[in-house]
Amino acid sequence: MTVSTPKEFLTEGSLATLGERPFGVYVHVPFCSVRCGYCDFNTYTADELGEGATRASYADTAIAEIRQAASLLVEASPIETVFFGGGTPTQLPPGDLVRILSALRDSFGFVPGIEVTTEANPDSVTPESLATLCEGGINRISFGVQSAVRHVLATLDRTHRPEGVPDAVRWARAAGFEQLSVDLIYGTPGESMDDWRRSLDHAISLEPDHVSAYALIVEQGTALARRVSRGEVAVPDDDEMADKYILADSLLEAAGLGWYELSNWARDEASRCRHNELYWEGADWWGVGPGAHSHIDGNRWWNVKHPAAYANRLNAGQSPVMDFETLDEPTRLNERVLLESRLRSGLDPAILDPSVRPAVAELVDEGLLExxxxxxxxxxGRLLADNVVRRLVP
Structure with a gap:
């Protein structure tokens, strides 16, 4: 891997067309109170980090990267979406998240009606912190609920109590958040169909505007993967996972939440996660933070992963970029097929290679595509989406 700055690989043509595409910003906050056994994200507990990567200094470090971005992307459109992810963004003091948001506003400007999301654990917020976030311009919150069943949460190493989730939701509504989302995970070892139904019923009872339901993937190198390899826990089979997806879709649709992407359901178009739609539609975004990825007009780059290395570079006035790639046209087209096919709005058949037209007809005959x-x-088709995509890419 080589160390570069975006200025070295972003062409004049890419920079000149910045204003032609929507522009968003992702801010990665790498801190968690506990590292969950299933998680392979770039996250750390406080005792895993060294000098220069403290929560107290993180906002200033992120703002330094934002200023670097603004000095390069002078032709960028005003920001349409901001997403604070992690990690647990609400591990930072709420005033620090607001300061980062203010730096983005000062550097790029915001479109009217901007969507600003923060992820949060239910036990990482208070009425006071939520009020500060909302007053500071964050208008959408996504709670990592994952399950309403204690033994499932224990397997996932989640720290919150299911009974505390309604309080966090009530506080967020009272604070004035315009949109509220709930994240769920299905397929945890030991989770029964009744457990999953309880989690769905619990989520629906919260009356969210949006629900994300993700199949658990046992990632190599995680504590959960080690438990699976030792035979301590067993992952569900494909048929059970399919049944859980079908149950989720049925209950969420009945509750007025329609699917708009394979793993996402929303009450209406205004409740969809616009930031994720920006990714799926191939727009431009800058990723702030250690390990964060960025994309401008087919150019993709990513920062150094460790928070201390990230902070050290920015404190020295250097770019935090670790490496980059420029996507060729076949790769860009294949990614478009992969992403657009996941959406309820569907895929434009005109972009497909002529060689796959017979496959399209077969997929329709098999009841996988409309x-x-x-x-x-x-x-x-949603249950077999990976198979569908493989058949649509030459």
Missing amino acids: AGDRLVLTLK
């Missing part, structure tokens, strides 16, 4: 102006996955 054909029309757009190609849209059926429920059966």
Whole structure:
């Protein structure tokens, strides 16, 4: 890997077309109170970090990167979406998240009606912290609920109590958040169908505007993967995972939450996560923080992963970029097929290579795709989405 700055690999053509595409910002906050056994994200507990990477100094470090970005992307459109992810962004003092947001506003400007999301654990917020976040301009919150069943939460190493989630939701509503989302995970070892139904019923009872439900993936190198390899816990089979997805779709649809992406359901179009739509539609974004990825017009780069290395570079006035890649046209097209096919709005068949037209007809005959102006996955197709995509890419 080589160390570069975006100025070295972003062409004049890419920079000149900045204003032609939506522009968003992702801010990675790498701190967690406990490292969950299933998680392979770039996150750390306080005792894993060295000098220069403290929570107290993090906002200033992130703001230094924002200023670097602004000095390069002078033609960028005003920001349409900001997403604070992690980690647990609400491990930072709420005033620090607001300061980072203010630096983005001062550096780039915001479009009217900007969507600003923060992820949060239910036990990482208070009425006072939520009020500060909302007053500071964060208008959407996504709670990592994952499950409403204690033994499932214990397997996932989650720290919150299911009984405390309604309080956090009530506080967020009272603070004035415009949109509230709930994240769930299904397929945890030991989770029964009744457990999953309880979690869905619990989430629906919170009356969220948006629900994300993700199948648990046992990632290599995680504590959960080691437990699976030792035979301590067993992962569910594909049929059970499919049944859990079907149950989620049925209950969420009945509650007025329609799917708009494979793992995401929203009450209406205004409740969709616009920041994620920006990714799926191939727009531009800058990723702030250790390990964060950025994308401008087919150019993708990523920062050094460790928070201390990230902080040291910025404190020295250097770029935190670790490496980059420029996507060729076939790769860009394949990624477009991969992402657009996941959406309820579907895939434009005109972009497909002519060689896959027979495969399209076969997928329609097999009940995996609905054909029309757009190609849209059926429920059966959603269960086999990876297979569908492989057949649509030459």
